[in-house]
Amino acid sequence: MKKYLALILVLLPFLWGCPDTTSHSRGVYMLLDTSGTYTKELKRAEAIINYLLGTLQPGDSMAVARIDSGSFSEKDIVAKMTFDKRPSVANQQKRLFKQQIDNFVQTAKGSAYTDITGGVLQSVEFLNEAGAGQKYILIFSDLKEELVKGHIRNFPIQVDGCNVVALNVTKLRSDNVDPREYYKRVEDWRARVEAGGGNWRIVNDLERLENIFEG
């Protein structure tokens, strides 16, 4: 009898199911630059979003927000969703998400300013709330920040545990004149992200989108 009792006690944790408290889900927050001529690049952004929808698994979270004059706001979120754990329901949600993005791309208007920092701060909030195990902030922008007069963004940002990936960082006309401007811009963002506890990466080759989730 004692033997059986001991056996049950040993097996109990296994029978209980060993609940894993670590979150294995991924959270992706994509910021779309809608300033000036970058609106034309939205078709590319749509392709990236489609790739992400195809890659993300049930239980993952995703949000797409635009970068405009003041991006630290929930109003700028175009679509956000935490996919259901059942694959069939998750597929339906993805279809809905895609529909929302399609509507946005068709009706998107250019903004006068580019508040990337506000968007990043908003994304950190969303990802923390979603409780994602792996956090990705994708910035689809040329990384040139133009703020409305009076907006304060020149302070350190906290992006602990976040992978910040800059996508399709296009070279501006002025970059062609002096490439150092481009490198300085990228380097400034890298330093800022890494100082905030995040990982910085650039993916310009949109044929290799699998690099987004590497590392």
Add this chain to the structure above:
Amino acid sequence: MSFTKLLLIWPGSPVLSMLIWIVVMVVLLYLARTPAHKAIHSLARVIHNGFRLMSRSVMLAEEKLAQRNKEVTLSAGIESVERLIEREFHRVDAVVKRDLSGYPTLHRALSDQTTKIDEDYRESSETPPPPPSWVGAVEAVANLPSQGDGTVANILNEIHKTTVSQYKTAMDEHRKAVAERHNLLKKMMPYWRRMAQTLEQVGKTITGLHERARVIDNRMTEYEEIREQTDKAARMLTASSLTQFFISGFVLLIAIGGAVINFNLIALPMSEMVGGGSYIGGFKTANVAALVIILVEVAMGLYLMESLRVTRLFPIIGQMDDKMRTRMIWITFSILFVLASVEAALAFMRDQIAADMQALRQSLAAVEATGAAVNSWIPTVGQMVMGFVLPFALTFVAIPLESFVQSSRTVLGVIAVAVLRWLSFFLRLLGNVSHYCGELLVNIYDLFIFPPLWVENLIRDKKHPTEIIIEEEV
């Protein structure tokens, strides 16, 4: 004062100082020669004996293990031969029940046929022709001299004619009787044939039994050899175990392949039931659930095979009474059937989910579906059938598993014996190496102090030259 300066005995001349040190060292070593040799020898002996002891212990362990292996192999062999003999007896029993249970009927039929044949034979026995006494009378009448008497001659002729006609009549009757007997014998032919067939059938049965008896004899010889624990029997059983080990291992690998396919078939739809985002200790819950289902199927298969007495992995199941065992068979079979049905349903669901995912990917990639898939029901049905059949196929894993477990005892034992033998050899080798290293060290020691040794030899030669000559002569 530094250590270098301390070593410099002759200031300004390091070479001289070094030479002085060497001389001092050589003299000291020469003086300490005997105790140093003893110390080196002792050390070498200690190491040598230590290794020898270890080697001996390992050899003893190896012998014990070899003995245990032999016992295990022989006991497994005895069990196996007992099972074979038991099976042969069952076959004999079946043959006896099937063929010889009708022996009384057969005997009666044979007896009836024999009686009938006997009666016919009696009837067909040849009636001897009438005794030829009248032939003598005819001859006597024929020999009577007629002496030219016409009346007598006529009488004699008449008598002759009558006799001949009588003879003809008798012969006709005899022929008729013979023909009747032939007819009777002809009628006997089917009885003979039937009897021959019956006897042939009996003969076949008896031959079959004879063959079975021969097989049982062979098995009994084998059994006796094993019981006598001969080396030949042990070697044969070990070789047989090795073959079994590799064959059953190969079959188990095939079964593992089947289980992997089964796993892939149900892992995806499982996420629909238990959720795709939950984890158990780093593994997806859906995958764990699929694995558990497959393992439960294998376990049920083991119980089923055990209840059917195909395998003998769990003696407690084999020892159950027949009623309980039958219940167990039905219970395990029912669970297997339910699980197989669940798997078939999951396989169907998998196809649906895969189709949905494919449609989603196409819509995401903005690719239009190129027409309806041809015979799209074929893979669906195929998956469902596979999902239903694989659990039953996995049931038969029990047979190679039993062979693998039983043969692995012998194989592992053989490997362990080989390892111990090599270890023992290696330890013995190390012991010998340490012994000769001691000798080598002694010789190297003497090499360092060869000048005083040479001088010592010279002095000894001068003191006792005759002793040396005698020694050389000896």
